[in-house]
Amino acid sequence: MLKVSILDGYIDEPTCLGVPPYISPYPRYLAGAVYSFDKKANVCYYTIDQIRNKKELIYDLNKSDLLIVIAGMAVPGKYLSGYPASPNEILSIINNCPNPFKMLSGPAARYGFGISGGHKTKEISSLNDSFDIIAKGDGEIIIYEFLKNKLSYDKIKTDLYRENAHSISDYAILGAKIVTQHPYFPSYLITEIETYRGCARTLVGGCSFCSEPSKGFPEFRHIDDIISEVKALYQNGIKHFRIGNQPCIFSYMSIDAGKKERPRPNPDAIEKLFKGIRQVAPNLKILHIDNANPGVIAEYPKESEKIAKTIVKYHTPGDVAALGVESADPDVIDKNNLKASPGEIFDAIRLINKVGAKRGSNGMSELLPGLNFVFGLIGESKKTFDLNYKFLKDILDKGLLLRRINLRQVIPIPGTKMYDTGIKLVNKHKADFKRFKKRVSEDIVRPMLKNLLPIGTILKDVYCEKADGKTIFGRQLGSYPLLIGIPGISDLNKFIDVKIVDYGFRSITAIPHPLYVNEASRETLEAVPGIGKKRAIRLLAGRPFKNKKHLLGSFDEQDAGKKALKFITINE
Numbered sequence: 001m002l003k004v005s006i007l008d009g010y011i012d013e014p015t016c017l018g019v020p021p022y023i024s025p026y027p028r029y030l031a032g033a034v035y036s037f038d039k040k041a042n043v044c045y046y047t048i049d050q051i052r053n054k055k056e057l058i059y060d061l062n063k064s065d066l067l068i069v070i071a072g073m074a075v076p077g078k079y080l081s082g083y084p085a086s087p088n089e090i091l092s093i094i095n096n097c098p099n100p101f102k103m104l105s106g107p108a109a110r111y112g113f114g115i116s117g118g119h120k121t122k123e124i125s126s127l128n129d130s131f132d133i134i135a136k137g138d139g140e141i142i143i144y145e146f147l148k149n150k151l152s153y154d155k156i157k158t159d160l161y162r163e164n165a166h167s168i169s170d171y172a173i174l175g176a177k178i179v180t181q182h183p184y185f186p187s188y189l190i191t192e193i194e195t196y197r198g199c200a201r202t203l204v205g206g207c208s209f210c211s212e213p214s215k216g217f218p219e220f221r222h223i224d225d226i227i228s229e230v231k232a233l234y235q236n237g238i239k240h241f242r243i244g245n246q247p248c249i250f251s252y253m254s255i256d257a258g259k260k261e262r263p264r265p266n267p268d269a270i271e272k273l274f275k276g277i278r279q280v281a282p283n284l285k286i287l288h289i290d291n292a293n294p295g296v297i298a299e300y301p302k303e304s305e306k307i308a309k310t311i312v313k314y315h316t317p318g319d320v321a322a323l324g325v326e327s328a329d330p331d332v333i334d335k336n337n338l339k340a341s342p343g344e345i346f347d348a349i350r351l352i353n354k355v356g357a358k359r360g361s362n363g364m365s366e367l368l369p370g371l372n373f374v375f376g377l378i379g380e381s382k383k384t385f386d387l388n389y390k391f392l393k394d395i396l397d398k399g400l401l402l403r404r405i406n407l408r409q410v411i412p413i414p415g416t417k418m419y420d421t422g423i424k425l426v427n428k429h430k431a432d433f434k435r436f437k438k439r440v441s442e443d444i445v446r447p448m449l450k451n452l453l454p455i456g457t458i459l460k461d462v463y464c465e466k467a468d469g470k471t472i473f474g475r476q477l478g479s480y481p482l483l484i485g486i487p488g489i490s491d492l493n494k495f496i497d498v499k500i501v502d503y504g505f506r507s508i509t510a511i512p513h514p515l516y517v518n519e520a521s522r523e524t525l526e527a528v529p530g531i532g533k534k535r536a537i538r539l540l541a542g543r544p545f546k547n548k549k550h551l552l553g554s555f556d557e558q559d560a561g562k563k564a565l566k567f568i569t570i571n572e
Helices: 025-037 048-053 057-062 087-094 107-111 125-130 139-148 165-181 200-204 223-235 267-280 294-299 301-314 330-335 342-356 382-397 417-421 424-428 430-452 522-527 532-542 548-552 558-564
Strands: 003-013 042-047 066-073 101-105 190-194 240-245 286-289 319-326 367-375 404-409 458-468 471-476 483-487 495-503 507-512
Touching: 003 025, 003 048, 003 057, 003 087, 003 107, 025 042, 025 066, 025 139, 025 165, 025 190, 042 048, 042 057, 042 165, 048 057, 048 087, 066 087, 066 107, 066 139, 087 125, 101 107, 101 139, 139 165, 165 223, 190 223, 223 267, 240 267, 267 286, 267 301, 286 319, 294 301, 294 319, 294 342, 301 319, 301 342, 301 367, 319 342, 319 404, 330 382, 342 367, 342 382, 367 382, 367 430, 382 430, 404 430, 424 430, 430 495, 458 483, 483 495, 483 522, 507 522, 522 532, 548 558
Parallel strands: 003 042, 003 066, 066 101, 190 240, 240 286, 319 367, 367 404, 483 507
Antiparallel strands: 458 471, 458 495, 471 483, 495 507
């Protein structure tokens, strides 16, 4: 029996995320290609974190006929549940697997390894010697041809691409069952769903730093193909979906794509897509989106508002439309051929707020903008930081809400205009960038969090993800979830409801809801408004409390006791 092992080293691209809790389409398509060739094949899926935690799994990899490694970070990110594999990690694993035929797939194979923001991607020559195939094209197409040629790679081209978007439909469906092998399956795994590949802005060259134009003009997957994939995933136990693997969800099935830089959106197609997803996955728990082009939204407000309303109708709350702003400096916008002017971006932010700012059932707004900024671009100057700050301050002052502000330094990718410029502007403005990040955190992000989620707001279904001392950090599942610190609890890998009590610069502090005073830890009680350290000690000494009157009597100030009672309760 053919044995194939897929090692997921995680990917992060401009249009696709595959770092836990996400699983990208890469391993699913690859598994589907193997199953398409041999339905009885034994396909084993591993994450890099499983190998990190259990080194003896490398022996299982070495027993494979074929080992496929997926890796590559093309945009920098901050991760909580895992982080992408480094070249040295991969080399160490591969060099301990002499038996199987080995292929590298993903962004690392196409562009080299992105190490972090502000650094060029790196070609690792030693990887070329360790892998039999470096898949410059689509790994699933290459691996199918390889298997069809009886494991003979002499005749295989490494730059093979899918013939069209429909040609991978069977792979997407057949490979769906691989999700059951992910360590986060089923409760905490989100599947990234591709709607199309390519960028309409290829017509004008695209943004200076982005790899998407290299994929050509948009090639849309059929609505029925996407729905069939979602159905297969749902039947295999997946309840969390993100329609995120595209440059702009508002441009899916857009009219005149390939003829206009900003093609007219197609609201009817998106209505059909989202309605179809709900029909085949009626009890899904998460349905979110990702990328959106603010220029498209601003130029076609009528169609875009209709699409935003469709998304809110069918999705789940806490959703984020990530807008590629990149810069509010007109010089940088012009020299890097960016998507939209500051005025257009403002219009897009207003439109999304108008439709999606209302609070949903999980405590978060239905749909809000997230803003992505990139630093180190051509034309950047000290003035750029002032203009970007003013832009963000105007958003805050006008009472508009943002769910996320992502500030990152460019990773110059081969084949892009920025690759020639490199990181000289990143190095020149390192101190400015550091000051800017601090200023935005203090002056924009924290006040925005207070506007978005007032103290006392209840957030439902927060997954307790990571321990740090006596604090658990958790997040709701979905696009760009808010980081929540919960002091004084110890249970990991469970969902709880929480109530907000304080704010950090990029996160919030919350306590379990409901919080029973007779059972709560000292650290949790200390975080409750109106209590603090000294009162928490007195409360611990006075437990158990029989009723609210008994509890209030233990407070030295009645106002403090009444304030605390908004956050704690007694299991009478």
